[in-house]
Amino acid sequence: MVKKKVCMLGSFGVGKTSLVMRSVKSIFDAKYHTTVGVKTDTKLMVCNGRELTIMLWDMAGEETGAPVKINQVRGAAGYFLVVDGLRKATLDVALSIQQRVEGEVGKLPFLLLANKADEREQWEIDDVAWNDLRQRGWTILETSAKTGVGVEEAFTQLAESLLKGEDGND
Amino acid sequence: MATTSGAVQSPLSAVPGLLGAAVFEETGNGQFAPISTLPEWLPIADNPVNLGDQFPVMELFRDEFEAVWQQPEPARCESDIWTEADPRGGEQYLQALASNAGGRRLLIIRALPQETFTRQQLAHDLELANERAERATRAKSDFLAVMSHEIRTPLNAIIGMADVLASTGLTPEQKKCVEVFQRNGVNLLNLINDILDVSKVEAGKLELESVNFELRDVIARAFEVIEIRATQKGLRLLREIAPEVPAYLVGDPNRLRQVMINLLGNSLKFTERGSLTVRVERDAQDSYLRFAVADTGIGIPQDKLGRLFETFSQADSSTTRKYGGTGLGLNISKRIVERMNGRIWVESKPGEGSTFLFTALLPAGGPPEEQVLPASPITLEQSTEDIGVLLVDDSEDNRFLFMAYLKDTPCIVDLAENGEEAVRLFRQNQYDVVLMDVEMPVMDGYTATREIRKIESTRQDAPTPVIALTAHAMADMADKAREAGFSGHLLKPIRRAVLLEALAAHAKPTHARQPAACTVSVDAGMEDIVPGYLEKRRVEIDKYRQALAGGDFESIRMMGHKLKGTGGGYGFPVLTEIGGKLEELALAKNAEGLRAKIEELAQYVNSVKLEFKR
Numbered sequence: 001m002v003k004k005k006v007c008m009l010g011s012f013g014v015g016k017t018s019l020v021m022r023s024v025k026s027i028f029d030a031k032y033h034t035t036v037g038v039k040t041d042t043k044l045m046v047c048n049g050r051e052l053t054i055m056l057w058d059m060a061g062e063e064t065g066a067p068v069k070i071n072q073v074r075g076a077a078g079y080f081l082v083v084d085g086l087r088k089a090t091l092d093v094a095l096s097i098q099q100r101v102e103g104e105v106g107k108l109p110f111l112l113l114a115n116k117a118d119e120r121e122q123w124e125i126d127d128v129a130w131n132d133l134r135q136r137g138w139t140i141l142e143t144s145a146k147t148g149v150g151v152e153e154a155f156t157q158l159a160e161s162l163l164k165g166e167d168g169n170d
Numbered sequence: 171m172a173t174t175s176g177a178v179q180s181p182l183s184a185v186p187g188l189l190g191a192a193v194f195e196e197t198g199n200g201q202f203a204p205i206s207t208l209p210e211w212l213p214i215a216d217n218p219v220n221l222g223d224q225f226p227v228m229e230l231f232r233d234e235f236e237a238v239w240q241q242p243e244p245a246r247c248e249s250d251i252w253t254e255a256d257p258r259g260g261e262q263y264l265q266a267l268a269s270n271a272g273g274r275r276l277l278i279i280r281a282l283p284q285e286t287f288t289r290q291q292l293a294h295d296l297e298l299a300n301e302r303a304e305r306a307t308r309a310k311s312d313f314l315a316v317m318s319h320e321i322r323t324p325l326n327a328i329i330g331m332a333d334v335l336a337s338t339g340l341t342p343e344q345k346k347c348v349e350v351f352q353r354n355g356v357n358l359l360n361l362i363n364d365i366l367d368v369s370k371v372e373a374g375k376l377e378l379e380s381v382n383f384e385l386r387d388v389i390a391r392a393f394e395v396i397e398i399r400a401t402q403k404g405l406r407l408l409r410e411i412a413p414e415v416p417a418y419l420v421g422d423p424n425r426l427r428q429v430m431i432n433l434l435g436n437s438l439k440f441t442e443r444g445s446l447t448v449r450v451e452r453d454a455q456d457s458y459l460r461f462a463v464a465d466t467g468i469g470i471p472q473d474k475l476g477r478l479f480e481t482f483s484q485a486d487s488s489t490t491r492k493y494g495g496t497g498l499g500l501n502i503s504k505r506i507v508e509r510m511n512g513r514i515w516v517e518s519k520p521g522e523g524s525t526f527l528f529t530a531l532l533p534a535g536g537p538p539e540e541q542v543l544p545a546s547p548i549t550l551e552q553s554t555e556d557i558g559v560l561l562v563d564d565s566e567d568n569r570f571l572f573m574a575y576l577k578d579t580p581c582i583v584d585l586a587e588n589g590e591e592a593v594r595l596f597r598q599n600q601y602d603v604v605l606m607d608v609e610m611p612v613m614d615g616y617t618a619t620r621e622i623r624k625i626e627s628t629r630q631d632a633p634t635p636v637i638a639l640t641a642h643a644m645a646d647m648a649d650k651a652r653e654a655g656f657s658g659h660l661l662k663p664i665r666r667a668v669l670l671e672a673l674a675a676h677a678k679p680t681h682a683r684q685p686a687a688c689t690v691s692v693d694a695g696m697e698d699i700v701p702g703y704l705e706k707r708r709v710e711i712d713k714y715r716q717a718l719a720g721g722d723f724e725s726i727r728m729m730g731h732k733l734k735g736t737g738g739g740y741g742f743p744v745l746t747e748i749g750g751k752l753e754e755l756a757l758a759k760n761a762e763g764l765r766a767k768i769e770e771l772a773q774y775v776n777s778v779k780l781e782f783k784r
Contacts, residue, residue, distance in 0.1 A: 013298045032298060034291045036263045039253040040226045055226055063294070069250065072230055087301055122305060 003053045004162050007073050009101070010082035011093040012061025015115040018145035019082065020058045023155055028146050035060045038072055047159040054159065062093050070097075070104045077162045078109040080154065085114050085123035085142075109161035117142040117149050191280035194221065196239070202277055211262045211281055221277065227252040228266065235268035239275040246270075251282060263287060307372050314369040318362055319609070322641035325362075326663035327567040329355035333666050334574045359663060364498040371505040378509050382535040383423035385411065389448050392430035396438050396446075405438070405446055412451035415459060420535035425506045432499035433463040433526045441467030441523070457533045458512065462525050469520040478516060479504040503528070557677045558600065559583045562592040562618065563607040563639060572605065575666045581673065589618025596622050596634075603677040604636040605669075606656070615639075616654040623655040630715075632766030633657070635676035639664065689779045690741055697782050703740045707733070707775045714752075714768045718761060726764060727756035733771075744774055 008016040017035050021027050024043050035058055043054040057076065062068045073079065079101065081094045094112065101108065112133065114125070120142070130140050139157065143150035192212050194202035201218035208214055214224070222228045231249040238247045249266040256262045262281045269276040332351035340348065370376045386409075393407050400407055430448065437446050444466025453460040470478070479500050507514045510530035518524035559581045563569050569585055576583055584599065586592040590613040592606065604622065608615040619636050626633055638651045638659035651659045660672055692700045710729060717725040730752030737745025748771050755763040 012294055032295060034287065034294045035253060036261075036287050036290075037250055037252040038227060039255075039261075057226075072250075075229065086305060122309065124305070 001051045001053055002163070002166065003055060004077040004159075005055045005057060005075050006158065006162075007057045007059055007076045007079040008082060009059055009068055009073070009079050009094070009097050010061060011084070011087070011090040012063045014061060014082045014084040014087075014090050015145045016061065016080075016082045017058050019080070019113065019115065019143060019151060019154075020056050022145040022148055022151050024056070026148075028148075030146070043155065045155065045159055047156060047163055050163060052159055052163065054155070062097060068097055068100075070100050073101055073105050073108075076105070076108060077165070078111075078158050080158065081110055081112045082115050083112060083125070085116050085125050086119055088124045088129075091125050091129060109158065109165060111154055111158050111161075112138055112140045113143045113150070113154055114140055115143050115145060117144040118146045191278045194219075194277045194279070196275035196277065205276075209281065210258065211256050212279065213257055221279075225252075225254065225264075225266075225279075231266060231268070235266075235277065238268040239270050241270055244271060311369040311372060311375075314365060318366050319641040321362055322359075322662045323565060323568070325355060325359060326641070327565070327571050329359070329663045330571040330575065330666065334571070355663070361498075364502060367502045368498060368505075371502070371509075376505065376509060378425055378506075379422040380420055381423070382418055382420055382538045383426075384418055384538060385415065385450065386417065388423050388427045389430065389450075392427050392434060392448070395431050396434050399438055400446065403438070403442065405441060405444065408445055408447040410447060410449045412449075414452050415450050416534035418535045418537055419459075419532040421510065421530070421532040423538075425510075426530070426532075429503045429506050429528065430461070430463065432503045433528075436499060437463055437465035437467060437524065437526070440469075441465040444523070453529050455529075457531055458529050459532050460527060460529050462527045464523065464525040466523040469522055470516065470518040470524050471520055472518075475516055475518060479514060555580060557581045557673065558602045559673070559677070560586065560592060560595055560599075560601045560604045562586040562589065562605065562610070562615065564588055564610040565607070568607070568639075572669070575669050579670065579673075589613030589615055589621070592618045593621045593625070597625060601634055603673060604634060606636050606638055608638050608640040608651070615656075616650065619654045619656055630765065630769075632769055633762055637672055637676060689781050691781045692741060696741070700740055701780060703736070704742075704775060704778070704780070707745065707771075711768065711772045711775065714764075714771070718764055718768065721761075723756040723759050723764075727753050730754075730756055742778070744778075745771075748774065 008020060010016055012034065013032060017033065017039070018028060020041055021029065024041050037060055039058045041056045041058065043056055045052045045054060057072065059068060059072060060066070081098055083094045084090045098110065101110075114130065116123075134140060141150050141154045141157065143154055145151065191206070192204060192208050193206035195205050197203050197218045200220055200222055202221045203218040204214060222232070227249075231247075234247050235249075238245045246267055246269040251263055251265050254262050254264055263284070263286070265280055265282060267278040267280070269278065328351065332348050332355060336345070336348045336352065367376070389409055389411075393409075397407065434446055434448070447462075447464045449462040449464065451460050452458070504514050507528045507530060510532070512529035512531060514526070514528035516524055516526050557580055559576065561569060561572055561583050562585075563572070564587050569587075573583060573585075584595055584601070586595055588610045589606075592604070593613070596604070604619075606615040606619060613621075615638060619638075622636060623633065625631075633655075635657040636655065638656040639662060640651070640659055641662040657676060658672065660668060714726060714729060717723075717729075730749045733749030734746050734753060735749070737743065737747075737749055748767060751767050752764065752771070755767055
């Protein structure tokens with residue numbers, strides 16, 4: 001069975017752990033819980049008829065004075081950049097993390113998850129910002145760990161990219 | 171649960187602070203055997219165990235740990251902290267340590283106390299809660315801006331039509347009725363402005379100016395507002411400015427006046443006899459002034475003094491009904507004073523009166539710059555030339571109102587109901603000024619104005635003044651209007667006098683009024699050279715246009731300078747004037763202004779006729 005390491009990266013409080021919980025355990029807890037260090041979880045998937053084990057590395061959110069430890073991304077096959085649509089600053093953090101990952105680890109497949117889609121009407125980040133990134137070739141998916149919207153689609157899309165990369169290497 | 175015992179005292183005691191930790195020794199090939207009693211949070215099924223499988227995070231530290239184990243000298247190394255699910259529920263925050271104590275390959279895993287991370291959790295909780303609160307405030311502010319717009323639009327029609335009605339022949343009774351409309355309309359408008367001010371402060375959008383102003387002038391203008399009501403009550407208005415207070419200050423005169431008006435208005439409300447006094451003296455702190463507004467009114471009970479400056483707070487809720495007002499004025503004053511780095515407070519004795527005091531950081535300044543007035547002293551109503559106006563507003567009431575305002579003026583008005591219609595009319599006709607509502611169906615005012623600017627640019631026309639008619643009072647609206655290409659904006663409700671003043675300032679009747687071809691007398695002896703001079707100026711027009719297109723401001727400046735110096739001598743003072751303007755505009759690199767001036771020059775040199783004196 002193919003086994004892949006996938007990191008959850010982003011600012012603190014954007015919903016990385018909630019997305020993992022939604023995806024792996026189909027549960028959502030509205031109470032915010034800070035992730036300490038990194039927490040791993042396993043998600044089994046079948047993608048294009050192939051079984052795949054995703055080792056999810058849910059990493060502590062970046063905050064002032066405590067940047068994400070990019071060295072922990074080493075060995076990953078891809079990553080999710082998670083942004084809280086309600087907080088514009090979390091997009092800036094995501095952009096910065098993406099640059100650092102690319103600089104220190106190299107180009108890896110990633111998806112930007114615009115999380116908290118259930119509160120879309122109050123989003124601080126507007127479509128102009130998303131469209132700018134889409135024009136740069138980024139794939140952006142709106143997700144809600146609360147309702148589950150977009151979460152499985154996000155994992156499927158990333159898994160497809162990971163397997164495609166692997167096929168390419170064959 | 172796998173347990174084992176062994177001679178572990180020696181290595182554990184060599185690694186302090188590890189009581190309750192799980193100690194393993196590597197048995198080879200990445201396998202580890204526990205050599206201490208394992209804690210409950212760490213169930214291990216196999217012995218030896220592959221800790222890399224048990225804890226995937228271990229891959230991060232493997233190389234560093236290996237380096238420690240291979241060291242001949244005693245060494246140890248700690249891993250980053252990570253989180254594992256606790257089989258009993260909850261989570262454990264773990265840390266791994268590698269030690270080569272006693273020459274053994276030891277790996278210790280310890281659980282860190284949960285309390286260590288409580289502070290981090292609280293800090294995150296607090297920051298997220300603050301951001302949520304700020305979002306809610308912004309949402310409220312946006313809501314207020316929208317509501318303000320919705321209220322101002324009909325209010326524009328009500329106050330405006332009352333003004334129009336008041337200027338018609340009315341019986342005394344009818345006049346009184348209209349005055350009620352006018353007064354209450356203005357009261358309602360003031361209330362909306364107060365609410366907006368509060369929302370501006372809460373949204374962090376209250377900007378203060380920093381300009382030179384005259385203190386006496388600010389106080390006099392504040393008195394003007396309450397003078398009539400004070401006189402009606404028989405109250406005296408007094409001003410006492412200490413000699414050490416500078417005559418001129420630097421700050422925001424309008425906001426200072428607003429605070430004074432709020433305090434004076436408040437004092438006026440609660441004072442039936444005596445006087446209202448504004449006192450200004452230097453505060454103990456440098457550059458700070460202390461202002462006092464003292465009255466001889468009913469005073470405020472001691473226990474109510476503290477709450478006065480809170481939003482929606484009056485000393486007594488029944489006060490609102492008896493004396494009117496919302497209490498917003500004092501809250502806004504407090505916020506403005508705080509933005510001026512000062513503080514506000516009140517001293518009062520029931521039955522004797524109250525004194526509202528505030529300090530503000532207002533350094534000494536110089537005399538304010540004179541306001542630049544429109545060049546023409548002729549008012550719109552006195553103008554004898556037609557002015558082509560394109561009026562764009564989706565509200566039928568507002569169109570009717572503006573038409574009523576412009577009755578008996580030289581304005582010839584075309585009407586459009588939305589931006590699209592306005593752009594179509596603009597393409598077909600030429601206007602001296604466009605009055606453009608901002609929010610309209612089909613095409614809004616911003617888009618329509620951008621379209622108009624594009625048309626002008628294609629035609630190489632000078633920009634037509636486009637005045638935004640807006641009910642949005644938030645400061646960022648003005649920026650948005652400027653960006654879209656508006657020449658100015660008027661805030662609804664718009665009074666007739668304000669509209670006419672704006673039209674007089676902006677509208678240059680170049681389209682409705684083509685300048686009459688003027689005739690210049692050529693003195694005897696000049697008949698041989700003047701026509702040639704004029705012809706050269708005609709030819710030069712293309713050079714101006716080319717230089718402008720190429721951004722060559724220096725050439726335009728030089729040609730303008732030459733024109734200024736020669737025009738008058740050849741009998742064309744108009745050319746001297748235009749030349750001077752061209753020089754100025756070129757120096758300022760004002761392309762739009764130059765485009766208009768060059769066209770004015772072209773029109774003049776192509777239409778001027780020469781008359782030869784005999």
